Amino acid sequence: MNNVKKESGLTMLPGQLEPVKVGRRLFLRYAGAAVAGGAVLSSCKDEENPTTVPSTVDLGTGDIGILNYAYALEQLEAAFYDQVIKTPYTGMTDAEKTLLTDIRDHEIIHREFFRAAIPAANRIADLSPNFTAINFSDRASVLGTAKAFEDLGVAAYNGAGPLIKDATYLTLAGKIVSVEARHAAAIRDLLNPKSADFAGDDIVAPTTGLDPATKPADILPTAQKYVATPLSGASLPTA
Secondary structure, three states: OOOOOOOOOOOOOOOOOOOOOOOHHHHHHHHHHHHHHOOOOHHHHHHHHOOOOOOOOOOOOOHEEEHHHHHHHHHHHHHHHHHHHOOOOOOOHHHOOOOOHHHHHHHHHHHHHHHHHOOOOOOOOOOOOOOOOOOOOOOOHHHHHHHHHHHHHHHHHHHHHHHHHHHHHHHHHHHHHHHHHHHHHHHHHHHHOHHHHHOOOOOOOOOOOOOOOOOHHHHHHHHHEEEEEEEEEEEEOOO
């Protein structure tokens, strides 16, 4: 496969998602208040080892909310493929590694595109992935998850398209979803070489020849299974 071109302002190198440090600001705030008020720390024995609860991330409203929604999905995919390449499954061939590396690089470019496009004041933070359900040493587990992620991504972009008001954003979303569809077909071909599964009836409606279009409210619960950071799309447009 051809190497992915660099685009101005975007990095193609694999990024490592940092865990969201939830609660540090609150801890410092309360610690300062305790000192100011002369509180006795020994009276808080039950809170010596508090459980860290991630704060819910609201994706926002309007086109920015949809961009954050896409950004969250791209963070998930980029983190997944980054892990796949860092810990190759047993028996991964050179051809498979080349393909999966190309897909990883595409997803990182997509992630960095949204990071740059969304104003910092409105952009969601880096999310913490949750891949405990995936066996990264097992080919079937990895490729089965990749298939699910790519099919989910295509359905998500198709479902979000009608909700975007800005024509420029809509054009860019259309360009990205076409790449996601290529990924989906490639992964399906890895699972079932030389079959018609790359565009099977389970994903492309035989009567219309179209991929599904799924709204954010139906996509987020599935994506949430692989993201430790709680996500809320309650403010996203629905029509």
